[in-house]
Amino acid sequence: MEVLVYGAGALGSLVGGLLARTHEVTLVGRDPHMRRVREDGLRIDGEIDARVRPRALTDGTHRSADLAVVTTKAYDTDAAARALATGEYDAVCSLQNGLTEERLVAALDPTVLAGTASYGARFVEPGRVTCTGIGEVVVGALSGGTDPLAERVGSAFAEAGIETTVAADMPRRRYEKLAVNAGINGPSALARLSNGATLDGPGGEAAREAAREVARVARADGVALDEEAAVDAVERVAADTAANRSSMREDVAAGRRTEVDAIYGAATERADRFGVSAPTCRTVASLIRAWEAGAGVRPE
Numbered sequence: 001m002e003v004l005v006y007g008a009g010a011l012g013s014l015v016g017g018l019l020a021r022t023h024e025v026t027l028v029g030r031d032p033h034m035r036r037v038r039e040d041g042l043r044i045d046g047e048i049d050a051r052v053r054p055r056a057l058t059d060g061t062h063r064s065a066d067l068a069v070v071t072t073k074a075y076d077t078d079a080a081a082r083a084l085a086t087g088e089y090d091a092v093c094s095l096q097n098g099l100t101e102e103r104l105v106a107a108l109d110p111t112v113l114a115g116t117a118s119y120g121a122r123f124v125e126p127g128r129v130t131c132t133g134i135g136e137v138v139v140g141a142l143s144g145g146t147d148p149l150a151e152r153v154g155s156a157f158a159e160a161g162i163e164t165t166v167a168a169d170m171p172r173r174r175y176e177k178l179a180v181n182a183g184i185n186g187p188s189a190l191a192r193l194s195n196g197a198t199l200d201g202p203g204g205e206a207a208r209e210a211a212r213e214v215a216r217v218a219r220a221d222g223v224a225l226d227e228e229a230a231v232d233a234v235e236r237v238a239a240d241t242a243a244n245r246s247s248m249r250e251d252v253a254a255g256r257r258t259e260v261d262a263i264y265g266a267a268t269e270r271a272d273r274f275g276v277s278a279p280t281c282r283t284v285a286s287l288i289r290a291w292e293a294g295a296g297v298r299p300e
């Protein structure tokens with residue numbers, strides 16, 4: 001299969017690199033990472049050891065492939081969609097944080113599949129990414145049910161040796177992932193703690209409550225996610241990735257913009273839309289946005 005991976009950050013490089021073991025992969029990202037991949041290939045170390053040679057581009061416009069996988073930061077989704085709209089793809093699959101798929105659907109003709117990825121990835125240096133934890137990629141139809149395209153995409157991931165599930169319940173899984181991100185990312189970034197320590201310490205209360213709020217929003221949106229299941233998911237992911245730093249914790253440590261709007265903004269906007277109260281998500285969002293403003297990385 002020909003695959004274009006749009007967004008060669010840590011996760012995009014890892015997923016693209018793993019796919020490149022079996023498929024024809026084009027990575028789209030920034031220099032100097034892309035230049036190094038072009039010159040010397042991509043090195044994956046940590047839990048997986050591989051050296052692969054995907055194509056590496058800094059411009060993802062006017063391309064075509066069977067599949068485009070979107071792995072940009074959530075706030076770059078519209079830019080990714082604009083670039084992908086100039087090319088031709090049978091399917092587009094998002095592996096991003098936040099509920100970004102609707103934005104892709106609004107901008108693109110090809111079928112947009114929902115996806116989640118729980119592999120741990122850390123960008124080490126240009127041309128090198130570390131797999132910090134074997135997780136799973138889950139793909140499926142955005143509105144749930146079965147879809148032959150999702151089966152095809154799932155087979156392509158599995159052929160490349162990626163742990164893959166093709167799921168018929170993506171609406172629930174997307175909200176569960178949002179609950180996990182709302183539970184772990186903000187509290188871990190504010191407390192400057194690893195995922196495990198965040199849940200185990202005093203911040204664990206806010207983490208669990210944020211997850212419960214997302215579950216209530218999901219139910220108001222007609223998606224069956226109960227509060228206990230959302231809290232279980234947060235606890236499970238925090239335990240599985242105990243030593244890892246969440247992406248928001250990494251963003252704050254590096255003085256970068258965060259995905260606060262895609263995670264907490266999505267949760268609180270939907271809470272408002274459905275008349276559900278989400279005070280914890282709102283407070284965490286406000287504190288992270290205050291940090292962004294103070295650090296000069298908050299967009300106008």
Ligand code: KPL
Nearest residue numbers: 180181184185246247248
């Ligand atoms: O997706 C994540 C992130 O860091 O962005 C995990 C590790 C699941 C924590 O929310």
